[in-house]
Amino acid sequence: MDLNVCIVGAAGDGVKEAGELAAELFAHFGYSVFVYQEYQSIIRGGHNASIVRMSDREINSHRKYFDLLICLEDYAYELYKPHLRGDLIYDTKFKCGGIGIPMTEIIKEEQEPNIFRNAASLGALTAYLDIEFEILAGIFSDRFGERAKDDITIAKAAYEYYRSRYDPKMKLKKIGRRKKLVSGAVAIAEGLISAGLTHFYAYPMTPASPILHHLIKKREIVAYQPESEIAAVGMAIGSAYAGKRSATGTSGGGFALMAESISLAGMAEIPLLVIEAQRTSPSTGMATYHGQEDLYFAMHPAHGEFPMAVGCPYSVEDAFYLSAELMNIAWKYQIPAILLTDKNLVESYKTAEIERTNLIEEIEIVDSSEGEYRRYEITENGISKYAIPPAIVKANSNEHDEFGITTDDASVRTQMHEKRMLKENLLREDIRDRAWKFFLRGKDTVVTWGSTFGPVYEVAEELGYSVAVPRYLRPFIKPGLDQAIVVEQNYTGQLAKLLEMHGVEVRKVNKWDGRPFTPDELRELLGG
């Protein structure tokens, strides 16, 4: 069983929410669900789509062609119609062939605003799949509590209308226990909390904003929106200096503004975690669309040489674990760590088991003001003991001696710079056996990164390829491969080039239209 349902309408029609609730409905029956949200940078109007795919096997992608299209606006219908390979449910306020439901009439009767058509569309979907109405009602109640009454009334009217005119098209059977739905953003936020996050500062930027929206609701976290990305990263550095696990999150443009402070964290050896959620670039690009164009930028975001970690999660589940890993790495090595992710991962929802547990790797911290403290003591492995006030700890963006006092002395500079750089070697050994994930056993290997793993894995399984994905891009560990097909969402083949530099012969498969790869497209590109 594999069903790909697309709900389209205008911004303001509640399409995104309808998608999430449809996903809850499928998850209730134990299916694996993946939701891709496509929307424009427009608050009202335009066209939005929520593509909800469910399957009885594990999935991490949506499909290109729709088995069912639920359409709330005629112009959106024209846009999405080319991908329809099944049934159509539409609001009879506009004319076209298919399963017509008078959604506008229903909401008018109930005197509710236009946005309630999303409830009507869910009522129709429930009838289409021959699901008992009570299950949908329960899902509304879970989400909206008391306020669910109006949604339930409207959904019920649409459900009854469907049942009076049409037959159900299939019968959805329960195949397992109800699954939980998680977005990439929530997985990242929860991963960070598991590794001890207490302070989060971010300036809104799509697609990173949902992480801030999630954390700001937590009463045990200090989360705040300051005046700019520069302020956000500065505050994160300040909080880390004072001993709190902190982070900031943004997309490419905001990350560019943070560059100078990432270099500061490198010099001052402050643990800093930055989330970089890529979208189409350069510059403002297409603000709400997907891309993987910032690999080199994230690997070398700032001036000067300093050790750094860059991790890139390949699934919603991995986003949870990798966020925690990177937070621990930042603290263990006192370095900047970047979680490089992408729009399709952060804003998509999927059924995933994520249990918030304590994943903190504690480090020793000096916090006594006795005596003078050598914050930057030269040690064999490059790691000096972390210290926080009230220890007399002196952090410095200038080159400094072991106490943190500014210096231009050639030999101190030589030793201090070497001390810092040593840490990258330690880190390299630390991550060596978790830097790559290998899946399947097949003829050739397809290499990809980030959320593109989802469609790649699915097609590789069908066509008999192996798959390899890097979880760490810096330090970069060369995979044991001579040849690879590299699939990524940029024009130049950034990961491909990186592999070439390490002696891997590559074939590139690229796409840069702002839309994530679907298995359907990849099947054609990798078919041969």
Add this chain to the structure above:
Amino acid sequence: MKSKIEWCPGCGNFGVLKAFRRVIERLESDGVERGRIVSVAGIGCHGRMPDYLDIPTFHTIHGRVLPLMTGIKLANPELLVSGFSGDGDALNEGMEHFVHAAKRNTDVALFLHNNQVFGLTTGQFTATTPRGKKTRTTPAGNPEWPINPALIALVSGATFIARGFAGNVSQLSDLMYGAIRHRGFAFVEILQPCITFNNTWDHYRENVYVAEPAESFDEAVKLVSDEMATGLLFRTEKQTFEETLLSSLKVPKKVVKRI
């Protein structure tokens, strides 16, 4: 931890350092642990302050003193957080942070070394350089009107506004102490002669005077506008950023004991 002081002989910064060392002593005799007096500094000649102070410090990058101070205070409200900034540092590169820190009334104290010039980069004009003044980058005279930093602090919402003079160490020290003790965003503009690029010693010695604090905001606007007025110029009480933000959260919050 002895470092050689690298300022030009005769620099106003010596007065600021002397005044702040007295503040530390005074706080210590009040019973404040030295390790709880934390200072951040920006980039510029003023940025050398941390090297000469025996307290926890962070010498950050140009213009970014205030975000760091805010992050430190939010992480540990028990610390007494102050910062040193130049006119270039706070008002050119860091202006957005300055206005916003005042607006939120974050509980920190900012000491602005106003020498009306970029010192460390050898004499270019800044946001406070007088109009018409010839500098390295304004050879025909500064075409811009200068900013009055204390006035910006006032209208942005700072709750403690003072002006000191590097040549009056005991007054300056009292103002800095008061600023650190103040609950909310405290701003002390320090008239700081740069002997090398903008020697204002005589001008300030002849013209500065000690004013009485203004009674109302409107009066304060007038008083603060007079750039030779020194002393505590205006003080008011408002809930601080940390109090407001942290009170809605379930995070450990210990309030600093103030004397």
